[in-house]
Amino acid sequence: MEASNRTKHEISPTKSIRCIVKLGGAAITCKNELEQINGKNLEVVCSQLRQSMMPSGKVFGMDWSKRPGISDVSCNVNEFEHQLTLDSHKFIVVHGAGSFGHFQASKSGVHKGGLHQPLVKAGFVATRISVTTLNLEIVRALAREGIPSVGMSPFSCGWSTSGRNIAAADLSVVDKAVESGFVPVLHGDAVHDNLQGCTILSGDVIIRHLAADLKPEYVVFLTDVLGVYDRPPAEPNAVLLREITVNEDGSWSVIKPVLQDMDKQVDFTVAAHDTTGGMEAKISEAAMIAKLGIDVYIVKAATSHSLRALIGELRGNIPDDWLGTVIRILK
Amino acid sequence: MEASNRTKHEISPTKSIRCIVKLGGAAITCKNELEQINGKNLEVVCSQLRQSMMPSGKVFGMDWSKRPGISDVSCNVNEFEHQLTLDSHKFIVVHGAGSFGHFQASKSGVHKGGLHQPLVKAGFVATRISVTTLNLEIVRALAREGIPSVGMSPFSCGWSTSGRNIAAADLSVVDKAVESGFVPVLHGDAVHDNLQGCTILSGDVIIRHLAADLKPEYVVFLTDVLGVYDRPPAEPNAVLLREITVNEDGSWSVIKPVLQDMDKQVDFTVAAHDTTGGMEAKISEAAMIAKLGIDVYIVKAATSHSLRALIGELRGNIPDDWLGTVIRILK
Numbered sequence: 001m002e003a004s005n006r007t008k009h010e011i012s013p014t015k016s017i018r019c020i021v022k023l024g025g026a027a028i029t030c031k032n033e034l035e036q037i038n039g040k041n042l043e044v045v046c047s048q049l050r051q052s053m054m055p056s057g058k059v060f061g062m063d064w065s066k067r068p069g070i071s072d073v074s075c076n077v078n079e080f081e082h083q084l085t086l087d088s089h090k091f092i093v094v095h096g097a098g099s100f101g102h103f104q105a106s107k108s109g110v111h112k113g114g115l116h117q118p119l120v121k122a123g124f125v126a127t128r129i130s131v132t133t134l135n136l137e138i139v140r141a142l143a144r145e146g147i148p149s150v151g152m153s154p155f156s157c158g159w160s161t162s163g164r165n166i167a168a169a170d171l172s173v174v175d176k177a178v179e180s181g182f183v184p185v186l187h188g189d190a191v192h193d194n195l196q197g198c199t200i201l202s203g204d205v206i207i208r209h210l211a212a213d214l215k216p217e218y219v220v221f222l223t224d225v226l227g228v229y230d231r232p233p234a235e236p237n238a239v240l241l242r243e244i245t246v247n248e249d250g251s252w253s254v255i256k257p258v259l260q261d262m263d264k265q266v267d268f269t270v271a272a273h274d275t276t277g278g279m280e281a282k283i284s285e286a287a288m289i290a291k292l293g294i295d296v297y298i299v300k301a302a303t304s305h306s307l308r309a310l311i312g313e314l315r316g317n318i319p320d321d322w323l324g325t326v327i328r329i330l331k
Numbered sequence: 332m333e334a335s336n337r338t339k340h341e342i343s344p345t346k347s348i349r350c351i352v353k354l355g356g357a358a359i360t361c362k363n364e365l366e367q368i369n370g371k372n373l374e375v376v377c378s379q380l381r382q383s384m385m386p387s388g389k390v391f392g393m394d395w396s397k398r399p400g401i402s403d404v405s406c407n408v409n410e411f412e413h414q415l416t417l418d419s420h421k422f423i424v425v426h427g428a429g430s431f432g433h434f435q436a437s438k439s440g441v442h443k444g445g446l447h448q449p450l451v452k453a454g455f456v457a458t459r460i461s462v463t464t465l466n467l468e469i470v471r472a473l474a475r476e477g478i479p480s481v482g483m484s485p486f487s488c489g490w491s492t493s494g495r496n497i498a499a500a501d502l503s504v505v506d507k508a509v510e511s512g513f514v515p516v517l518h519g520d521a522v523h524d525n526l527q528g529c530t531i532l533s534g535d536v537i538i539r540h541l542a543a544d545l546k547p548e549y550v551v552f553l554t555d556v557l558g559v560y561d562r563p564p565a566e567p568n569a570v571l572l573r574e575i576t577v578n579e580d581g582s583w584s585v586i587k588p589v590l591q592d593m594d595k596q597v598d599f600t601v602a603a604h605d606t607t608g609g610m611e612a613k614i615s616e617a618a619m620i621a622k623l624g625i626d627v628y629i630v631k632a633a634t635s636h637s638l639r640a641l642i643g644e645l646r647g648n649i650p651d652d653w654l655g656t657v658i659r660i661l662k
Contacts, residue, residue, distance in 0.1 A: 062456040062460075068399060075435075077438055077450060080453055103404075104406075108408070115512075119408060122391060122479070123395075125479050125513075126395035126406070129394055129467070129470060132467055136464060136467060139460060139463075140460055143456050148453070148455075148456050149456060156482065170489065170501075173487065173489040176489075180446055181447075182452075197511075
């Protein structure tokens with residue numbers, strides 16, 4: 001399926017995707033408050049995305065809908081008259097769920113499958129309502145910044161899984177939207193699964209699939225911490241891993257900070273494995289993308305560091321004053 | 332394209348769609364107030380749909396998300412334990428835009444194409460934001476009534492047009508959702524157009540396409556008047572057309588009310604043509620569906636008449652006390 005998609009929609013170099021951005025759920029929602037967007041962060045994230053995609057400076061708002069608590073509908077048609085283009089330099093946005101969807105999914109066990117069970121079916125519907133609510137809010141926030149964003153739910157795009165892998169995902173719709181100058185906004189979603197009936201398709205898996213097929217120049221993960229640490233970042237001696245290289249066999253090693261001796265390196269690796277399983281999984285996911293020759297930047301959202309990553313400043317050398325984690329192939 | 336879809340997803344009689352319902356924009360929104368849902372009507376419409384799809388009586392709410400002004404999230408997991416099935420007897424819902432989307436589309440001329448123009452591109456984004464906002468609200472209202480609704484935006488499903496006709500529309504996603512017991516909720520949307528770049532795909536055209544491909548037992552149009560009249564319904568002598576038959580060549584004639592003499596019939600037809608172009612277009616659209624052997628009922632939303640149409644009571648004879656318009660093939 002994937003192979004045939006690739007054949008059908010061969011990407012020529014001139015048309016290639018510049019960047020796929022993951023808006024981490026923790027960065028754009030308030031993790032501990034049900035269905036609460038982190039509006040301030042989201043606004044900065046959208047503004048940085050605009051600066052990265054369309055350096056012209058002027059903002060042409062594209063959300064002409066009513067907003068609760070705001071009386072005016074913002075739509076100034078004349079603004080657009082002397083604008084030559086609003087094309088978006090080929091970005092794709094994928095967002096996580098944060099405090100949207102998780103409650104509904106875990107209450108019902110959608111991720112465990114069994115769509116014939118009434119509770120799972122109800123949870124599937126409830127999860128989709130929650131995550132599409134977030135998707136619409138993110139599309140609107142991007143549009144207010146003048147980014148021609150279009151929401152694309154994996155479920156309605158016909159994406160499905162087989163186990164944890166993507167079984168069907170026709171990327172031609174995403175591709176066509178990008179070619180027309182839009183910025184597709186996808187998200188983690190409840191989808192059909194060939195083996196267990198249904199599951200949750202995560203934003204990270206979507207990113208990996210998009211990256212493998214569309215070969216962006218780089219991928220940016222926006223998170224709520226500076227990058228990847230060797231242990232939970234709240235712990236006193238946590239060390240930010242600045243640069244990780246991936247070998248051809250998929251294994252990876254930390255090359256910055258430089259570790260003093262071999263013994264320490266081993267301890268360190270074990271520690272990373274044991275205490276930060278979440279991060280280990282994240283590195284593995286990112287390593288699979290990096291293995292394709294695509295640089296991956298994991299960086300704190302809404303900081304000067306995220307802006308530098310998004311505009312592509314890190315493509316050559318990583319400046320010493322940049323804080324974040326780079327994961328790339330060993331050259 | 333259509334032919335190949337039909338071949339790929341052959342509908343067996345046991346799997347057939349029972350009913351496709353159009354929720355007219357005028358019936359579920361407040362036409363003269365920007366982006367205002369007619370909440371009372373929508374609630375009754377959803378309740379009648381539940382009664383038609385799932386006669387069991389008990390409501391298992393599936394909207395577990397926060398709602399503005401309502402403090403509690405309604406999710407009672409235990410409710411679902413003894414429920415055997417929540418399958419929905421194969422309905423598809425399509426809704427119009429009403430006071431959503433029209434403002435954005437007409438300000439920018441999305442329906443006239445020219446996606447390379449910044450204003451049209453912005454209008455495309457703004458229109459989609461508005462209509463997907465309505466779609467989400469309708470999906471939620473249906474879910475609150477216990478209907479396993481899933482939103483499906485034609486644009487993200489990859490639907491596109493060529494002139495006024497549908498050029499690409501893979502119905503396998505809709506089909507699979509119905510087979511899994513969901514109720515797909517589609518809507519009029521801004522889409523790509525092969526000839527002019529973009530356009531507005533109307534809910535009525537979507538219905539005709541779905542009906543031709545999926546062959547439902549009957550189609551119900553829920554509107555804000557009793558049915559089709561011979562002139563604008565507000566005019567004093569407006570006559571409700573109770574039954575219209577369609578001939579094989581697509582022509583149609585009013586057979587109820589019976590007209591007294593031939594001259595009057597001709598006058599009448601001309602009058603219908605000249606003064607109610609909107610209705611003429613609606614009848615033509617409905618006639619194309621009826622020509623396939625599918626009964627079409629046009630009826631006022633949220634009335635006893637709409638309930639009778641939705642549950643399928645009109646499949647044989649039309650009761651004398653039923654108010655609405657039936658359009659069907661001449662047998």
